[in-house]
Amino acid sequence: MSALLSVENLSVSYRIPGGRLRALRDVTLSVRRGEVLGIVGESGCGKSTLAAAMIGLLPQGATVEGGAIRLEGEDMRHLSPDRQRGIRGRSVAMVFQDPMTAFNPVLTIGRQVADFTGAHGQRLPQAEIAAMLERVGIPDPARCLGRYPHELSGGMRQRVAIAAALLMRPDVLIADEPTTALDVTMEAQIIHLLRALRADFDGAIVIVTHHLGVIAELCDRVAVMYAGEVVEEAAVDDLFHDPRHPYSRALLACDPAVVIPGTGHLPTIGGRVPDLSVLPAGCAFAARCPLADALCRTSPPRVAGQGRSVLCHRAATQVAP
Numbered sequence: 001m002s003a004l005l006s007v008e009n010l011s012v013s014y015r016i017p018g019g020r021l022r023a024l025r026d027v028t029l030s031v032r033r034g035e036v037l038g039i040v041g042e043s044g045c046g047k048s049t050l051a052a053a054m055i056g057l058l059p060q061g062a063t064v065e066g067g068a069i070r071l072e073g074e075d076m077r078h079l080s081p082d083r084q085r086g087i088r089g090r091s092v093a094m095v096f097q098d099p100m101t102a103f104n105p106v107l108t109i110g111r112q113v114a115d116f117t118g119a120h121g122q123r124l125p126q127a128e129i130a131a132m133l134e135r136v137g138i139p140d141p142a143r144c145l146g147r148y149p150h151e152l153s154g155g156m157r158q159r160v161a162i163a164a165a166l167l168m169r170p171d172v173l174i175a176d177e178p179t180t181a182l183d184v185t186m187e188a189q190i191i192h193l194l195r196a197l198r199a200d201f202d203g204a205i206v207i208v209t210h211h212l213g214v215i216a217e218l219c220d221r222v223a224v225m226y227a228g229e230v231v232e233e234a235a236v237d238d239l240f241h242d243p244r245h246p247y248s249r250a251l252l253a254c255d256p257a258v259v260i261p262g263t264g265h266l267p268t269i270g271g272r273v274p275d276l277s278v279l280p281a282g283c284a285f286a287a288r289c290p291l292a293d294a295l296c297r298t299s300p301p302r303v304a305g306q307g308r309s310v311l312c313h314r315a316a317t318q319v320a321p
């Protein structure tokens with residue numbers, strides 16, 4: 001099946017005082033109908049910039065330096081602003097990390113959901129809105145519609161945000177850190193909800209997270225990002241059982257489920273993500289990589305591998321760390 005949403009060789013930079021910060025470099029990935037793609041990586045590696053680019057909502061100061069973002073083959077960057085607005089929310093809908101920031105505190109939930117769907121050309125009957133709230137697990141939808149955002153828990157607000165997105169019947173649902181602002185119990189409930197929804201949502205879902213547990217629970221495929229690049233893309237099972245990029249291995253080794261035997265301490269990845277405004281000449285991970293050699297430090301790697309892609313000089317040699 002062909003890609004529903006794809007990003008091809010996408011490069012995005014931000015203007016910063018004295019230069020530019022290269023937030024995305026040559027990113028290529030795609031998601032098909034019925035598929036859930038996870039995007040994972042440490043803070044600052046470009047996940048949110050990628051999600052924003054996918055829905056055409058890059059912040060001021062961001063420039064697309066090259067590449068394409070295609071919805072069913074059509075490059076969204078070449079569409080008129082009107083058509084782009086039509087696609088946002090309707091064909092591609094987004095759920096944000098903290099739904100409180102997405103809601104207006106002085107309007108009721110019902111008014112806001114109606115305004116949101118109305119803004120995208122759909123005047124939906126209250127009954128349909130209430131039915132969707134019920135479907136996402138809101139116990140008394142009619143009462144919820146009359147409440148203000150601060151009267152709901154974080155988990156309930158996130159359910160409303162998911163319902164509002166789904167009411168648009170989008171082809172692609174992008175969820176940017178949908179559980180990060182929630183406590184552990186609510187996080188588990190939202191993961192459970194997204195799992196249930198994927199069974200009867202026939203579009204594609206993209207989930208951005210720094211949490212490997214969310215990837216394991218929800219996704220079919222995963223793109224691991226580091227310093228603005230996709231360093232590995234693989235089926236979720238393949239990544240968890242046989243990570244090939246040294247950064248993917250390091251991320252898995254830092255999973256809270258993994259504790260250094262005998263110490264009770266969590267392993268961490270030594271060093272830090274490079275400054276994206278002054279990138280090193282070679283591989284961006286070389287300074288932290290246990291396998292790096294002279295080639296890694298001087299020459300940028302190219303994508304290698306069939307069926308799964310790995311951006312690493314050493315991937316072909318498969319040397320374990």
Ligand SMILES: Nc1ncnc2c1ncn2[C@@H]1O[C@H](COP(=O)(O)OP(=O)(O)OP(=O)(O)O)[C@@H](O)[C@H]1O
Nearest residue numbers: 014021023042043044045046047048049059061276
């Ligand atoms: N508006 C902006 N102006 C300048 N730099 C920005 C802007 N937004 C993000 N950046 C920078 O771009 C890089 C990528 O940030 P981005 O938020 O996309 O990463 P992320 O992986 O989503 O991180 P997080 O999980 O912390 O949100 C970072 O170095 C960040 O500081």
